[in-house]
Amino acid sequence: MKIAVLSLAHPHAQSYIAALQRMPDIELAVSDPGHATRPVGESGGPALARELGGTHYLASYDEIWRWGPDAVIVCAENIEHRALAERAAAEGVHILCEKPLATTPEDASAMVAAADAAGVVLMVAYPVRFSPAYEELRESVRKGSLGEIVAISATNCGGVPVGTRSWFIDPALSGGGALTDHVVHAADLIGDLLGEEPVEVYATTTAIPNGGSRAVETGGLVSLRYEGGVIASIDCSWSRTNGAPDVGDLVTLSVVGTEGFAEIAPFADILTGWSARRGSLAHSYVPPMDDLLLREFLLAVREGVARQPDGRTGRAHVELVAGAYESTRLGTPIPLRPALH
Numbered sequence: 001m002k003i004a005v006l007s008l009a010h011p012h013a014q015s016y017i018a019a020l021q022r023m024p025d026i027e028l029a030v031s032d033p034g035h036a037t038r039p040v041g042e043s044g045g046p047a048l049a050r051e052l053g054g055t056h057y058l059a060s061y062d063e064i065w066r067w068g069p070d071a072v073i074v075c076a077e078n079i080e081h082r083a084l085a086e087r088a089a090a091e092g093v094h095i096l097c098e099k100p101l102a103t104t105p106e107d108a109s110a111m112v113a114a115a116d117a118a119g120v121v122l123m124v125a126y127p128v129r130f131s132p133a134y135e136e137l138r139e140s141v142r143k144g145s146l147g148e149i150v151a152i153s154a155t156n157c158g159g160v161p162v163g164t165r166s167w168f169i170d171p172a173l174s175g176g177g178a179l180t181d182h183v184v185h186a187a188d189l190i191g192d193l194l195g196e197e198p199v200e201v202y203a204t205t206t207a208i209p210n211g212g213s214r215a216v217e218t219g220g221l222v223s224l225r226y227e228g229g230v231i232a233s234i235d236c237s238w239s240r241t242n243g244a245p246d247v248g249d250l251v252t253l254s255v256v257g258t259e260g261f262a263e264i265a266p267f268a269d270i271l272t273g274w275s276a277r278r279g280s281l282a283h284s285y286v287p288p289m290d291d292l293l294l295r296e297f298l299l300a301v302r303e304g305v306a307r308q309p310d311g312r313t314g315r316a317h318v319e320l321v322a323g324a325y326e327s328t329r330l331g332t333p334i335p336l337r338p339a340l341h
Contacts, residue, residue: 001026001298004069006084007030007076010098010289011165014052014124019290023056023298029056031064034076039166064092065091073100073125077173078180082107089118094301096294098125100184101314102179103175104196105322107286108315121310126188129309131266132293134189137255140262141193147259149194154186159240162220166326169216173302174175177216179205179324182236184317185251188309190224190232195320197316198224198232203324205315222324225333231276251292 004027005013007131013030020026037042049057058064061084064072071094074084080101088095095115101124114123128134140146161168163180168181170176191197197296201224205217226232227228254263266289300307323334 001071001301002065002067002069003027003160004029004031004058004067004072004204006074006088007034008063009038009077009080009165010075010168011033012098013075014048015290016075016125016147016294017052017055018241019288019294020293022282023294024039025339027056028054028317029058029064029067029069031058031061033060034080041163044163061087069093070101071096071121073298077102077167078175079294082111085111086114087120089114089120089122091118092118094121094297096125096297097311097336098313100124100180100318100321101311102174102318103180105219105319107234107317108311108318111314112311113270115306119304121297121304121306122305122314123291123297123300124188124309124314124317125312126185126309127289127293128266129188129192130289130296131264133264133266134253137253137262137264138193141255141257145260146255146257146262149230149255149257150195152190152193152230153254154190155235156182156186157235157237157324158182159237160214169214171216172174174216174319176325177205177207177214178220178236178238179203179321179328180216180224182238183220183222183234183324184314184323186234186236186253187249187317187320188313189226189253190234191313191314192308192319194226194228194230196226196228198320198336199227200225200234200333200335201320201323203327217328221329223333226318289330 020028030049032044038044047055049055073087074081074097081097085095203222205220207214207217221238222234224232252265296307323336327334
């Protein structure tokens with residue numbers, strides 16, 4: 001199967017390339033035409049492709065389309081996602097798009113519509129959904145080990161992404177700051193656990209420089225209300241000290257039920273908790289999340305049918321983030337329309 005990675009702008013592109021190189025029968029190509037416009041010192045282009053090894057580097061996206069990929073992984077700046085996904089759909093090529101799916105609900109809807117019209121797979125890169133720790137938590141919830149879920153809290157924190165990929169703090173390229181970057185992972189897990197999308201969002205943000213002036217929010221707290229009554233909170237802040245390792249706090253999830261609770265930190269490789277029915281819930285893992293995500297995507301490509309998390313799921317999260325920004329502007333909770341199907 002021929003897979004092309006479109007852009008090395010997002011750091012996750014490097015781990016996706018490494019994961020694909022571990023898989024059999026994959027022919028891999030990379031194009032990163034935007035590398036020349038990045039600030040001095042930020043890696044990319046053919047030099048980074050050579051460092052990663054095992055990839056066929058092409059100078060332009062047009063060359064990628066002539067190469068004829070079966071599927072692409074979009075890792076460009078957020079603002080570029082729609083154009084690349086629409087071009088891939090027009091070429092009849094399946095798509096895995098880095099999160100967030102888009103920077104506006106209109107762009108997200110256009111991407112879903114383009115994939116539907118072309119009959120191609122559109123999925124969103126939420127690797128944490130494939131964490132063994134999360135899968136154990138979901139199984140516990142599905143079996144009723146925690147009773148009825150009454151509250152959920154999540155964190156997705158990191159450092160201000162400056163110095164390695166400065167486009168994250170340029171709203172013209174990213175679409176926003178910590179809300180845009182960090183809410184969607186946690187929202188995906190919570191929505192999957194509950195089997196529903198939120199009906200209301202309330203958010204507040206701050207912009208503490210932490211190393212220089214910032215044009216985007218660097219901290220945020222989001223509260224979500226679900227139709228079944230659950231209230232969830234997401235700390236999406238870029239609050240880690242610059243230079244400190246992010247491991248252990250990229251995503252944490254705490255779930256409280258009427259008969260127990262559970263907590264996971266997938267990047268710390270552990271689930272802990274307690275169940276009145278099962279006793280202790282404590283396990284350790286070594287999660288190959290990117291590998292598991294890509295295997296799911298490649299299976300969807302072979303079958304020609306999108307699997308979760310798909311474009312509609314990604315679109316719901318873009319709607320959520322848009323509502324969060326509206327909430328910060330107005331200072332009030334914002335109702336969210338039901339997810340479109």
